[in-house]
Amino acid sequence: MPSLLLSRRDLEFLLYEWLDVELLTKRPRHAEHSRETFDAVLDLAEQVATRDFAPHNKKADENEPTFDGTTVTLIPEVKKALDVFAQTGLIASGMDESVGGMQLPGVVAGACFAFFQAANVGSSSYPFLTIGNANLLMAHGTPEQVDTYVRPMVEGRFFGTMCLSEPQAGSSLADVTTRAVPQDDGSYRLFGNKMWISAGEHELSENIVHLVLAKIPGSPPGVKGISLFVVPKVVVETGERNDVVLAGLNHKMGYRGTTNTLLNFGEGVHTPGGQPGAVGFLVGEANRGLPYMFHMMNEARIGVGSGAMALGYTGYLKSLQYARERPQGRPVAAKDPSAPQVPIIAHADVKRMLLAQKCYVEGALALVLYCNRLLDDERTAETQEDREQAHLLLDTLTPIAKSWPSQWCLEANSLAIQVHGGYGYTREYDVEQHYRDNRLNPIHEGTHGIQGLDLLGRKVVMQGGQGLALLHRTISATAARASGDLADLGAQLQASADRVVEVTGQLWATGDPEVALANASVYLEAVGHVVVAWLWLEQLLAAEGRTGDFYDGKRVAGRFFFRYELPRTGPQLDLLASLDRTTLDVKQAWL
Amino acid sequence: MNIVVLVKQVPDTWAERKLDATDKTLDRASVDVVMNEIDEYAVEEALRIQADQGGEVTIVSMAPDRGVETIRKALSMGADKAVHLSDPALHGSDAVQTSYALAKVLGTLEYDLVIAGSEATDSRMAIMTPLLAERLGQPQLSGARKVTVDGGTVRIERQTDNGYDVVEASTPAIVSVVEKINEPRYPSFKGIMAAKKKPLTTLTLADAGIEADRVGLASAPSQVVEFSNKPPRQAGQIVKDEGDGGVKVAEYLASQKLV
Ligand SMILES: Cc1cc2nc3c(=O)[nH]c(=O)nc-3n(C[C@H](O)[C@H](O)[C@H](O)COP(=O)(O)OP(=O)(O)OC[C@H]3O[C@@H](n4cnc5c(N)ncnc54)[C@H](O)[C@@H]3O)c2cc1C
Numbered sequence: 129m130p131s132l133l134l135s136r137r138d139l140e141f142l143l144y145e146w147l148d149v150e151l152l153t154k155r156p157r158h159a160e161h162s163r164e165t166f167d168a169v170l171d172l173a174e175q176v177a178t179r180d181f182a183p184h185n186k187k188a189d190e191n192e193p194t195f196d197g198t199t200v201t202l203i204p205e206v207k208k209a210l211d212v213f214a215q216t217g218l219i220a221s222g223m224d225e226s227v228g229g230m231q232l233p234g235v236v237a238g239a240c241f242a243f244f245q246a247a248n249v250g251s252s253s254y255p256f257l258t259i260g261n262a263n264l265l266m267a268h269g270t271p272e273q274v275d276t277y278v279r280p281m282v283e284g285r286f287f288g289t290m291c292l293s294e295p296q297a298g299s300s301l302a303d304v305t306t307r308a309v310p311q312d313d314g315s316y317r318l319f320g321n322k323m324w325i326s327a328g329e330h331e332l333s334e335n336i337v338h339l340v341l342a343k344i345p346g347s348p349p350g351v352k353g354i355s356l357f358v359v360p361k362v363v364v365e366t367g368e369r370n371d372v373v374l375a376g377l378n379h380k381m382g383y384r385g386t387t388n389t390l391l392n393f394g395e396g397v398h399t400p401g402g403q404p405g406a407v408g409f410l411v412g413e414a415n416r417g418l419p420y421m422f423h424m425m426n427e428a429r430i431g432v433g434s435g436a437m438a439l440g441y442t443g444y445l446k447s448l449q450y451a452r453e454r455p456q457g458r459p460v461a462a463k464d465p466s467a468p469q470v471p472i473i474a475h476a477d478v479k480r481m482l483l484a485q486k487c488y489v490e491g492a493l494a495l496v497l498y499c500n501r502l503l504d505d506e507r508t509a510e511t512q513e514d515r516e517q518a519h520l521l522l523d524t525l526t527p528i529a530k531s532w533p534s535q536w537c538l539e540a541n542s543l544a545i546q547v548h549g550g551y552g553y554t555r556e557y558d559v560e561q562h563y564r565d566n567r568l569n570p571i572h573e574g575t576h577g578i579q580g581l582d583l584l585g586r587k588v589v590m591q592g593g594q595g596l597a598l599l600h601r602t603i604s605a606t607a608a609r610a611s612g613d614l615a616d617l618g619a620q621l622q623a624s625a626d627r628v629v630e631v632t633g634q635l636w637a638t639g640d641p642e643v644a645l646a647n648a649s650v651y652l653e654a655v656g657h658v659v660v661a662w663l664w665l666e667q668l669l670a671a672e673g674r675t676g677d678f679y680d681g682k683r684v685a686g687r688f689f690f691r692y693e694l695p696r697t698g699p700q701l702d703l704l705a706s707l708d709r710t711t712l713d714v715k716q717a718w719l
Numbered sequence: 720m721n722i723v724v725l726v727k728q729v730p731d732t733w734a735e736r737k738l739d740a741t742d743k744t745l746d747r748a749s750v751d752v753v754m755n756e757i758d759e760y761a762v763e764e765a766l767r768i769q770a771d772q773g774g775e776v777t778i779v780s781m782a783p784d785r786g787v788e789t790i791r792k793a794l795s796m797g798a799d800k801a802v803h804l805s806d807p808a809l810h811g812s813d814a815v816q817t818s819y820a821l822a823k824v825l826g827t828l829e830y831d832l833v834i835a836g837s838e839a840t841d842s843r844m845a846i847m848t849p850l851l852a853e854r855l856g857q858p859q860l861s862g863a864r865k866v867t868v869d870g871g872t873v874r875i876e877r878q879t880d881n882g883y884d885v886v887e888a889s890t891p892a893i894v895s896v897v898e899k900i901n902e903p904r905y906p907s908f909k910g911i912m913a914a915k916k917k918p919l920t921t922l923t924l925a926d927a928g929i930e931a932d933r934v935g936l937a938s939a940p941s942q943v944v945e946f947s948n949k950p951p952r953q954a955g956q957i958v959k960d961e962g963d964g965g966v967k968v969a970e971y972l973a974s975q976k977l978v
Pocket of ligand 1: 132288289291293296297298299323324325380383388568571572573574575576577578636
């Protein structure tokens with residue numbers, strides 16, 4: 129049966145016909161791979177996701193984790209699925225051979241992981257966090273830390289978390305107050321509270337490896353005084369229970385299969401080594417914690433975009449199937465009331481909702497895969513210059529890769545519900561859960577608003593605006609390749625990209641960051657749409673000269689995006705160019 | 720204990736399966752193909768016996784070139800090597816001819832056990848292991864839901880309608896398995912990488928000593944003369960519950976021999 133998680137045909141088009149990922153096998157890191165291994169691991173991911181993750185998605189949603197004061201209980205299917213995930217070796221798919229990894233290109237590993245996010249985003253969070261955690265320690269940890277924590281994570285024995293947020297410090301990490309007090313033996317003791325920690329407590333693994341942001345007393349104020357620590361639930365060297373305890377579980381709208389926790393560090397509930405305080409070990413140098421954490425967060429941000437895409441994608445496929453099967457109403461022109469009803473897919477408005485979903489989810493998949501491909505280039509492109517360019521472009525695109533799918537694939541889920549009519553609003557069908565699950569994505573890993581500030585306040589101005597210039601050059605190169613039937617789209621794209629550069633200049637010409645950044649979210653959305661239009665044109669170029677329903681579907685969805693979506697950016701960019709002060713000037717008392 | 724597992728590539732169970740209008744053979748080109756599902760259980764069983772007894776597991780498959788995908792899957796589950804019988808002249812061979820060709824290939828191998836799935840989801844004849852046993856003059860243990868090997872003796876539990884029979888034979892023997900027997904493993908990622916390097920021998924008719932006029936559509940003892948598509952599904956029967964709905968449903972199921 130064709131999968132209702134993701135379209136394998138679309139994945140293959142994007143990976144092989146557009147991104148040409150087979151070329152990556154020429155690079156030494158991936159020399160052991162071939163199209164055959166890529167296909168086999170995609171098969172494996174699709175199968176495990178379908179058989180072991182999708183079936184308990186609803187059950188996990190309906191039976192959220194419980195805490196009896198000592199132990200967190202989850203439905204047993206979660207552990208079973210995660211054991212299979214670990215046994216098949218998927219955790220280490222992209223990692224170095226030196227730790228037992230398979231050195232699969234990130235773009236293929238990302239495609240594989242998307243199947244799990246589509247099947248069961250709650251259960252897939254555990255490996256998601258574990259992989260990110262292991263990658264961070266590989267990059268910045270000591271060889272001992274790699275041996276102690278990464279190897280067991282690769283084997284699926286330990287799981288990982290990322291502990292940044294605190295009750296009083298979410299978006300503003302400068303305000304974290306967790307303290308890390310140095311000890312004579314070189315270790316630290318941590319004291320404080322961490323809020324919202326996903327996978328922070330459970331019985332799914334032997335140990336939980338927390339990566340914790342904290343401040344060493346006497347360090348500079350703000351983000352420059354934040355250090356990163358590895359704090360295991362069980363102290364590996366002694367086997368003692370560390371002084372990290374669950375204060376309580378958060379009860380969420382979605383992602384219910386993932387435990388979400390308030391953790392207390394150093395409250396003396398456990399006394400490893402005979403004293404209170406959570407035993408922690410510094411990662412890298414003191415006060416450089418945030419840049420290290422960004423190693424994990426940048427990958428996690430693309431991963432969040434991927435999760436949003438995957439939820440949108442599966443919702444689209446399910447609503448498409450529903451629309452083909454649900455008879456309702458007759459064609460506008462039909463005169464005979466006794467004629468049989470048509471399936472709702474025959475109605476123009478339903479087709480509009482399906483097309484909108486298609487262009488959001490397939491556009492988002494292209495965006496996520498493109499960014500993963502840049503991650504590969506950043507790591508393994510042949511020349512130093514190519515690697516730097518990939519890094520710069522990826523850095524610029526990251527806030528969009530996180531936010532665009534989070535916004536528009538959520539909208540896709542809303543449309544999937546709409547296509548189902550009243551049935552979509554019930555728990556009989558999957559789409560309402562996808563919507564609830566997906567509603568998290570504009571919030572965590574930096575809210576939508578924070579991503580807007582990151583794009584306009586940092587990314588497009590960094591290094592004298594080189595990131596934006598590179599993005600503009602890259603988009604222009606695509607626009608220039610569009611000729612014949614696609615020439616009009618090339619021209620429309622070029623005009624939009626030029627306008628982004630112009631408006632960015634106008635915003636910063638004021639010299640007043642308050643004015644420039646007042647509508648950063650509008651900027652994020654406008655640039656996001658231009659970027660996705662570019663990736664749609666890329667897809668249409670890859671489909672040029674090819675025939676059949678699949679390629680015709682690409683062409684119509686691409687044109688739909690240019691017709692219905694890209695023009696939205698006109699008024700947005702006009703608003704930005706006008707340096708509108710409404711949001712700055714509105715008095716709090718008026719709201 | 721050296722084991723040969725017979726593996727067949729079939730159209731995906733969910734795909735719309737069609738016969739080619741020109742020569743009335745199975746249309747393999749236009750559909751997704753997969754490993755015949757029960758064959759995964761056969762591979763799994765062979766790997767379990769191997770883990771216990773040692774020896775080698777060899778995959779044998781007769782299939783067009785594309786069959787390599789299915790063979791690799793069996794190798795990535797953990798089998799050691801494979802033999803792929805592939806020759807355009809085999810196209811259109813029926814079950815009797817296929818058993819002849821497979822018996823020839825088996826004749827080139829040394830084995831204690833041949834394990835196969837009890838039937839294939841495309842042809843559903845469930846006749847390959849009896850045909851092979853006959854041709855090779857070796858005992859057949861069919862429909863196994865459990866296999867135990869003890870020295871030169873193989874014992875199975877044969878699934879029956881009401882329970883099971885215990886049947887045994889001396890090796891070499893041909894065993895067919897049913898889905899109850901185990902839970903097939905997934906190929907692991909390491910297995911996928913390793914499968915690329917495992918020995919895979921491709922044989923043509925000549926390599927296997929198969930006589931060309933004994934295989935292929937032209938000389939097939941059974942021929943598809945005519946076929947038509949299944950009529951569209953009939954409307955179902957609605958049972959109205961007038962207090963006796965349960966009884967009526969039970970009667971219906973009994974009349975269809977479903978309970
Ligand atoms: C289900 C779930 C899982 C999570 N998992 C983790 C995890 O594993 N680890 C972890 O560390 N954290 C995790 N988080 C925390 C998450 O990253 C934060 O919720 C998020 O960063 C926002 O912080 P906050 O909730 O304190 O909201 P606030 O920071 O209070 O933000 C509230 C609103 O104000 C806006 N805002 C705040 N500051 C500004 C500003 N300077 N300019 C403009 N607008 C602003 C925000 O955009 C937002 O709309 C998780 C959260 C949830 C809900």
